Amino acid sequence: MGAVLSAGGRLFVGVVVGAATAVAELAFLGWAALVVLIELTRGRRPTAIERPARHLVEVQRWRIAAFLPGGGAVDALDDYTERRAVAYLAIRWAVGLLGGFVALLFLYGLGTGAVWARDLFVGRSSALLVGAQVVGGLVLLFLAVQGFLGVAALDRWLAGRLLVPGDRARYERRISELAASRAGVVAAVDAERRRIERDLHDGVQQRLVALGLLLGQARRGTDRDRSDELVRQAHDEAREILAELRDVAWRAYPADLDNLGLAEALSRVAERGGVPVSVDCPVDRLPSAVETAAYFVVSEAVTNAAKHAPDSRVTVTVGRIEQGVRVTVTDDGPGGADPSGGGLSGLARRAAALDGSLIVDSPPGGPTTVTAVLPCA
Structure with missing residues (x-):
């Protein structure tokens, strides 16, 4: 009553x-x-x-x-x-x-x-x-x-x-959204290629040059002890090159995402985040495109927190919603994140390409919350 x-x-x-x-x-x-x-x-x-x-x-x-x-x-x-x-x-x-x-x-x-x-x-x-x-x-x-x-x-x-x-207006709007998301995806792919090229040029390529110089000196040297020292340095350099190559490959696309799933990949992000990160990801396997988008949302948000709020703590939550998944990344830093920045705008384009959305709430004084809603077919 x-x-x-x-x-x-x-x-x-x-x-x-x-x-x-x-x-x-x-x-x-x-x-x-x-x-x-x-x-x-x-x-x-x-x-x-x-x-x-x-x-x-x-x-x-x-x-x-x-x-x-x-x-x-x-x-x-x-x-x-x-x-x-x-x-x-x-x-x-x-x-x-x-x-x-x-x-x-x-x-x-x-x-x-x-x-x-x-x-x-x-x-x-x-x-x-x-x-x-x-x-x-x-x-x-x-x-x-x-x-x-x-x-x-x-x-x-x-x-x-x-x-x-009306139907015509909806179709026109949908066409505009698809054209914008396609252009955004192309721009994001180009930006990622430039980043990989820069990482290889400034990191791996320089180390390979140093490795070549060390091996050349060891080959031309007449002092056995000196040559052994140079070979040892070359071996250490080769190990660091391998680690850096793995890091570049991981940032491009983590192999654990396909092999072990989203939860394991996000745990690796937490380990490498540079700030304390807690992850709650109880969901089962998702479509590959959705898992990839969710992974990069978390990775970029954690990277931003480590860069702009190194003393903060980050909480990552991934949960199922009706016909999709919600990814929420919150840090207790000073706030003021710019949604139009290169990283966050790229994530918004990635989410839009899946008919999803990305919302950044970062008032001055914090906290910063990045929320992505990704539909699952």
């Missing part, structure tokens, strides 16, 4: 707030008509109404999602255009006023019921008359409840009908 009363109260508040905002929408439409008329006479595009229209629509989205039953889906309609927002407001005010009329009838019915109860209490009405009034009141209450539910359903339908883009 308490849940029913709570839901009814939210519905009543939602309809009343919708009626109040309908008045604001009517005022906006009158002002917008005047602005459009003035701007068109001056030969300019009327852009001044776009921002207020979006603000009013955002209020309606919040109201429907917060108070009306089944309104949670409306909260996801965030890709509407300003033109659709104005069209929605041009019709929604009528629904709001209708809801206000239903609310007034409901309040009038409650007031009339209170008067009937008072008359019965003071003996002004007979029990038979009050019984007939109660039956009529229950019928009116049923009609009022149906009116509230009908207004709520109409509100939801109108938002879904006018704020959702």
Whole structure:
């Protein structure tokens, strides 16, 4: 019973707030008509109404999602255009006023019921008359409840009908997203190739030159002890070259990801992170592309924490969600990470290529949280 009363109260508040905002929408439409008329006479595009229209629509989205039953889906309609927002407001005010009329009838019915109860209490009405009034009141209450539910359903339908883009707009947006993600992937691949080339040139290649010089000196030397020392140095250099080559290969693509899975690969990242890292990855094997993206999200975030917040602690959490996986990396450093930086923007492009998303929350003072949502086919 308490849940029913709570839901009814939210519905009543939602309809009343919708009626109040309908008045604001009517005022906006009158002002917008005047602005459009003035701007068109001056030969300019009327852009001044776009921002207020979006603000009013955002209020309606919040109201429907917060108070009306089944309104949670409306909260996801965030890709509407300003033109659709104005069209929605041009019709929604009528629904709001209708809801206000239903609310007034409901309040009038409650007031009339209170008067009937008072008359019965003071003996002004007979029990038979009050019984007939109660039956009529229950019928009116049923009609009022149906009116509230009908207004709520109409509100939801109108938002879904006018704020959702058409098929053509969705296709065009999807094509733009695919083109952008493809360009981003190409840019990320090029950047990774340049990084590998730089690592090989500045690290491995220089060590190979040094190794060649040591072996050359050992070959030309006449002092046996000196030659043995040079060979020992060459052997140490070869071991360091091998370790650096493995490091370059690991950063390009870790073999453990294919052989042992994501959890083991992330444990290696924690060991090599340079800062204390705790990993919670209870998921089973994922599609290869998803595992790769999740791995690089964690690797880049841990690397950034070690570079910009060397005294921080990092927490990595990988968990299943509906039709996908969520990767969260949090450090208690000073914050201020730039999402448009090369590393994080590359991760965002990698996630977008899988129809996923990457969110960076790093307020000044910390903490920094990098969250990637990656769908799994």
